[in-house]
Amino acid sequence: MTALLYNNYQSCLYKDETIYTLKKDVTFWRNQYHQEKATLSTHASTHTEQVVADHYLPTRGIQIDRCDYTILRDDEMEPPGTERLVPQYSLAVPTNWLSLILAKCKDKGPKFVIKKLLDGIYEPCQLRSETASMLFKTEIGSAIRAFGITKLKMKPTCITEAINSKVSTVNRMLRRQDSST
Numbered sequence: 001m002t003a004l005l006y007n008n009y010q011s012c013l014y015k016d017e018t019i020y021t022l023k024k025d026v027t028f029w030r031n032q033y034h035q036e037k038a039t040l041s042t043h044a045s046t047h048t049e050q051v052v053a054d055h056y057l058p059t060r061g062i063q064i065d066r067c068d069y070t071i072l073r074d075d076e077m078e079p080p081g082t083e084r085l086v087p088q089y090s091l092a093v094p095t096n097w098l099s100l101i102l103a104k105c106k107d108k109g110p111k112f113v114i115k116k117l118l119d120g121i122y123e124p125c126q127l128r129s130e131t132a133s134m135l136f137k138t139e140i141g142s143a144i145r146a147f148g149i150t151k152l153k154m155k156p157t158c159i160t161e162a163i164n165s166k167v168s169t170v171n172r173m174l175r176r177q178d179s180s181t
Contacts, residue, residue, distance in 0.1 A: 056123055056124050058119075062104050062105070062116065064101060064104070064116050064119040064120040065097065065100075065120060066120060067093050067094065067097050067120040067121045068094060068097075069091055069092060069093045069094075069121060069140070070082060070091075070092045070093075071090050071091060071092075071139055071140075072084070072090045072091075072092050073090070074090070078092045079092065081094055081095055081096070082094050082095060083095050083098065084143075085098070085143045085144070085146075085147050086143055086146040086147050086150055086151070089139070089142065089143040089146055090139050090143065091139060091140055091143035091144075097120065101113065101116050101117065101120065104116065110148060110152035110153070110154045110158070110162075111154075111158060111161065111162035111165070112162075113148075113152055114144065114147075114148050114152070114154075114159060114162040114163065114166075115162055115163075115165070115166045117144055117147070118144070118163065118166050119166075121140060121144075124170045124173060124174055125174070127166065127167050127170045128167075128170065128171060128174055130167055131163075131164060131167065132159070132160040132161075132163035132164050132167070133160070135163060141163075144159075144163075145159050148162075
């Protein structure tokens with residue numbers, strides 16, 4: 001019994017040391033990322049870099065970077081570093097971006113994940129006059145709906161509620177911005 005406890009104790013120490021090392025690596029790479037991002041933003045000259053810089057980030061809550069998604073043809077392969085949001089759908093998103101969203105939303109629930117996907121793919125002004133049923137008619141909206149059903153195990157009505165809730169929040173935020181300017 002004591003040998004088993006000792007082995008578990010050693011295992012815990014090893015895991016603790018591994019976690020500490022990984023946290024240091026994350027901190028290092030996060031700093032590298034911010035340095036590169038600052039360098040790129042000072043040298044920004046193309047239109048696509050300006051779009052990324054102009055991406056809306058809320059002042060509170062979880063901030064999601066803009067998704068550099070691709071709409072693929074049926075027979076087209078995903079570009080390196082991307083994956084289809086759902087197989088058989090044409091929306092391909094960066095693998096790291098999707099992993100980051102799922103990690104940030106780990107304990108938040110599937111409706112929250114859907115809202116964060118919308119944050120990264122759409123700008124608030126693009127959602128202003130939309131509804132869930134209008135979004136579902138687009139390639140992006142139908143892929144998000146399929147993602148909710150297949151990967152997040154959501155009912156279609158819950159996906160509709162999440163999208164309409166997000167649109168309502170966006171409209172309220174935009175009205176506040178309009179009234180303050």
